[in-house]
């Protein structure tokens with residue numbers, strides 16, 4: 660028997676102001692994207708913004724549907740849009756912010772499992788890490804240097 664232990668590291672900042680201005684600007688794009696969310700069922704709005712290697716910023720928000728599973732999270736809306744629009748550009752970093760209607764989201768809200776799987780595909784595709792910053796509406800911001808901190812033991816193309 661062999662035991663495999665995986666260590667994950669996140670940096671947690673007390674506020675967005677502690678981060679470099681380019682990261683603050685990317686998070687501001689995520690905030691603007693969050694305002695475009697279509698979330699009449701959950702009233703939980705999420706925005707994601709991606710910085711690409713060519714300097715472009717691509718953003719997306721969650722889009723819900725009366726047939727609930729047909730909706731899509733903000734992170735996947737944004738990353739699939741980036742893949743469709745700029746298929747050859749690497750993704751440098753991603754900023755995510757989430758807000759609930761009836762309570763103030765003050766702690767960092769990480770991407771869901773399905774979004775982690777989707778983001779991991781692009782790290783494998785581009786063979787380089789994607790930095791991920793995530794927060795609620797206000798308060799602390801968490802930073803992961805790579806998606807692999809959030810999703811160890813990924814399912815990827817090597818098994819196919």
Ligand code: THU
Nearest residue numbers: 701703705721732733770771774
């Ligand atoms: N949502 C996201 O956009 N990203 C996540 O990582 C988790 C959840 C959305 C999906 C749905 O529209 C709402 O938040 C409540 O789950």
